[in-house]
Amino acid sequence: MVGLVGGGGWRVGDDAAGGGGGGAVAAGAAAAAEAEHMRRLHSHAPGEHQCSSALVKHIKAPVHLVWSLVRSFDQPQRYKPFVSRCVVRGGDLEIGSVREVNVKTGLPATTSTERLELLDDDEHILSVKFVGGDHRLRNYSSIVTVHPESIDGRPGTLVIESFVVDVPDGNTKDETCYFVEAVIKCNLTSLAEVSERLAVQSPTSPLEQ
Amino acid sequence: MSMAEVCCDSAVVVGAEAEARARARAGRRRRAGVEGAGRWNATATAAGVAAEEAATRKRRASGGEAGLVVVAKRHGAASVAGRRREMEDAVSLREAFAAPANGEVAAARCDFYGVFDGHGCSHVADACRERMHELVAEEMGAGSPAAAAREPASWTETMERSFARMDAEVIAGCRAESGSCRCEGQKCDHVGSTAVVAVVEESRVVVANCGDSRAVLCRGGAPVQLSSDHKPDRPDELERIEAAGGRVIFWEGARVLGVLAMSRSIGDAYLKPYVTAVPEVTVTGRSDFDECLILASDGLWDVVSNEAACEVAQSCLRRGRQRWCAEAAAVLTKLALARRSSDNISVVVVDLRRGNAL
Numbered sequence: 001m002v003g004l005v006g007g008g009g010w011r012v013g014d015d016a017a018g019g020g021g022g023g024a025v026a027a028g029a030a031a032a033a034e035a036e037h038m039r040r041l042h043s044h045a046p047g048e049h050q051c052s053s054a055l056v057k058h059i060k061a062p063v064h065l066v067w068s069l070v071r072s073f074d075q076p077q078r079y080k081p082f083v084s085r086c087v088v089r090g091g092d093l094e095i096g097s098v099r100e101v102n103v104k105t106g107l108p109a110t111t112s113t114e115r116l117e118l119l120d121d122d123e124h125i126l127s128v129k130f131v132g133g134d135h136r137l138r139n140y141s142s143i144v145t146v147h148p149e150s151i152d153g154r155p156g157t158l159v160i161e162s163f164v165v166d167v168p169d170g171n172t173k174d175e176t177c178y179f180v181e182a183v184i185k186c187n188l189t190s191l192a193e194v195s196e197r198l199a200v201q202s203p204t205s206p207l208e209q
Numbered sequence: 210m211s212m213a214e215v216c217c218d219s220a221v222v223v224g225a226e227a228e229a230r231a232r233a234r235a236g237r238r239r240r241a242g243v244e245g246a247g248r249w250n251a252t253a254t255a256a257g258v259a260a261e262e263a264a265t266r267k268r269r270a271s272g273g274e275a276g277l278v279v280v281a282k283r284h285g286a287a288s289v290a291g292r293r294r295e296m297e298d299a300v301s302l303r304e305a306f307a308a309p310a311n312g313e314v315a316a317a318r319c320d321f322y323g324v325f326d327g328h329g330c331s332h333v334a335d336a337c338r339e340r341m342h343e344l345v346a347e348e349m350g351a352g353s354p355a356a357a358a359r360e361p362a363s364w365t366e367t368m369e370r371s372f373a374r375m376d377a378e379v380i381a382g383c384r385a386e387s388g389s390c391r392c393e394g395q396k397c398d399h400v401g402s403t404a405v406v407a408v409v410e411e412s413r414v415v416v417a418n419c420g421d422s423r424a425v426l427c428r429g430g431a432p433v434q435l436s437s438d439h440k441p442d443r444p445d446e447l448e449r450i451e452a453a454g455g456r457v458i459f460w461e462g463a464r465v466l467g468v469l470a471m472s473r474s475i476g477d478a479y480l481k482p483y484v485t486a487v488p489e490v491t492v493t494g495r496s497d498f499d500e501c502l503i504l505a506s507d508g509l510w511d512v513v514s515n516e517a518a519c520e521v522a523q524s525c526l527r528r529g530r531q532r533w534c535a536e537a538a539a540v541l542t543k544l545a546l547a548r549r550s551s552d553n554i555s556v557v558v559v560d561l562r563r564g565n566a567l
Contacts, residue, residue: 081399081479082329105297106328106401106469108461136460175458179467186399186468186479 010055010185012038012160030149034158041125041145042162050139051173053181054162057188061199063148066157067124069191070144073099073116079191082107082183095119098131109135117141137180140165157195159188284322285535287542288555291508297327298506298555299338299402307346319410321345324422324555326506328469329400333379333476337404340378344371345408361492364408368417368490372404372475376486379476401469401476404488405436405504409559412495414502417488419473422506425515426561429498430523432515435491438507439473441465446472455483499561500526501534508554509545517544522558534558 012034038054046052059066069079074093077083085102093116101112113132118125124147130140142163149158161184167176284304290296301323321342327334348367359367383397403420416424418436426433439446442463450457450465450472458467465472465483477484501522509518518541525537538556545554 104329104399105293105295108464108467108470170459175460175467178456179458179460182466182468189479190399 010057010181012054012056030158033147033149034160037145037147037158037160038162041123042143042160044141044143044162044164046164049167050164051167051177051180052162052164053177054160055181055184055188057159057161057192058149058151059157059159059192059195060151060154061157061192061195062155063124063146063157065198065202066159066191066195067121067146069195070124070126070146070159071119071121073097073119073126073128076101079194080187081190082186101133103135109133111135112137118143136168138166138168140180159191161188283532283534283560284320284558285532285538286555286557287535287538289542289546289553291546291554292549292551293553295331296553297331297334297402298508298553299325299327299331299334300504300555300557301325301338301342302557303342306342307349319408320559321406321408322502322504322557322559323404323406324504324506324557325402325404325475326420326422326508326553326555327400327402328474329477330397332383332397333400334402336379336382337375337402337475341371341375341404341406344374344378345406347371348374361490364415364492365490368406368415368488372417372419372486372488375404376475380478383476397476398478401474401480401484403471403506404475406488407435407502407504407559409502409561414493414495414561415490416493417490419475419486419488421471421510422504423510423515425503425505425518426493427500427503427519427522428496430500430519432519433493434515435493435502437489438510439471439489441470441472443472449485450483453482455480495561495563497563499563501537501561502557502559503537503541504557504559505541506553506555508550508552509541509556511552512545512548512550513541534560 034056042054044052072078074086074088074097076086076099082104083101084104087100089098089100095116095118097116099114099116101114103109103112111133112130112135115129115131116127117129118127120126124145126144128142130137140163142161144159144161147158147160149156163180163184165176165180167173171179284302286300286302288296288298288300301321303321305318306321307319323337323341325334325337325341345367348371379400379402380398383400403422405416405418405420405422405424407417407424408415414426414435416435418424419439421438421440422436423438424435426435437443440463441447441450441457442459447457455465456467457463457465460467462470464470465480469477469480469484471484473485473487475486500519503518503522505518513521521541521544522537525533525540528536530536535558537558541556541558542554
């Protein structure tokens with residue numbers, strides 16, 4: 001299960017055929033679709049002392065299931081393995097809402113304060129900005145989008161997560177990107193496991209997608 | 210504050226300020242609804258003492274064997290959450306844990322001690338407390354000679370097999386059940402624990418370590434470190450991690466992938482193969498100058514040096530009380546708290562003096 005080993009499959013266009021078996025033409029088409037999503041929805045403009053990157057994950061579960069997990073700004077612990085607790089200030093969930101996230105032990109953070117920037121249920125876009133916390137990710141901003149795709153002829157989901165963040169003193173751009181990517185890979189691997197388990201438990205009709 | 214002060218009057222260490230902090234902590238914990246049944250989990254336990262007395266009675270009753278039993282008969286431990294909300298340390302104290310098979314002499318008796326410092330959740334450390342000694346006992350018995358006759362290399366294999374089985378159990382167990390702990394099943398791959406384990410034989414101390422907890426032998430008042438911390442920037446560990454395709458990034462200290470601040474652990478499936486459960490094993494002959502063995506989590510070692518820990522233990526020994534090991538464990542824990550250790554703190558102290566057997 002460990003999605004962190006090796007390096008293939010995470011970059012945009014790396015293995016666009018997802019579950020495989022699509023052949024070169026289908027892979028090319030999927031890669032083109034990924035590139036189009038990237039251009040349209042994941043354009044960051046990193047400054048000189050910032051780094052930016054994007055990761056993709058193919059999930060064998062229908063898009064509505066994956067989106068239901070991704071969109072729950074108030075419950076990131078539903079899939080994020082390093083979150084122990086989350087409370088949304090004020091209670092109501094709307095653009096500008098702020099969540100206080102508690103991080104599990106053993107990590108280089110214990111809390112994070114994060115603001116909801118964008119939640120688009122039509123286009124399936126979630127954007128979050130870090131506004132505080134005892135971690136080293138300053139001006140961190142992320143965009144997650146989910147897109148329907150076919151994996152081995154079954155309904156699947158393409159997830160793209162991109163970010164931009166300041167490079168902290170004492171680290172290089174490369175190190176900063178590597179660390180953030182490692183955490184996002186954990187999150188996306190876990191998102192896939194939770195989604196795929198839900199998909200098995202509650203098979204849905206094609207109409208619901 | 211000198212070591213003597215610490216030892217002679219532990220109230221000096223605790224003090225009004227520390228007590229106020231403890232009350233504030235207790236209040237926070239109550240408000241947070243954490244079931245913190247006792248911030249102190251002092252383990253000079255009644256159960257342990259009862260077991261020891263029963264064992265002593267048994268030896269007396271069977272007669273003729275008492276002279277052969279010279280392994281440590283006293284120990285103490287203290288384990289506290291400290292300034293953390295969560296308690297994720299666990300300690301294991303198992304006297305005569307590997308019962309001699311029929312026909313073997315009681316000289317084969319040996320005791321097991323372990324400290325496990327969990328991260329991500331408590332359940333891996335808890336599993337180690339419940340199972341590690343059983344696995345070591347099983348592996349000791351697996352067709353090999355009596356413990357006392359073991360070659361050091363044989364001990365290394367025994368410990369490596371035990372740790373590998375422990376690691377496999379926690380990884381499999383997590384997926385099978387989302388049990389009583391705080392975390393949910395699908396996130397168990399991101400939970401782990403250190404393990405420092407000592408088997409105290411009549412003439413040797415065997416230490417197996419995985420992670421950044423530590424074992425220190427106090428010999429003539431001076432420390433002899435019996436384990437080597439598994440930090441990601443230890444040159445040989447760094448080399449191993451990079452050879453496996455991983456990276457070590459300095460992100461609030463050296464961390465594997467920038468995430469985990471130790472290079473070996475039980476669990477942590479998501480960081481395999483960079484983070485491994487293979488222990489390093491030392492086999493050390495006991496000497497007439499040995500006073501005690503200290504096993505502790507980094508909650509102690511981050512703020513108390515090996516030398517200072519041995520001084521504290523020796524001071525407690527010199528006070529001459531029967532339960533000095535338990536005192537030493539408690540004083541060391543209080544010292545770490547007074548020095549504002551930010552972590553859970555667990556300390557096990559085992560009496561290694563010759564001739565203290567009945």
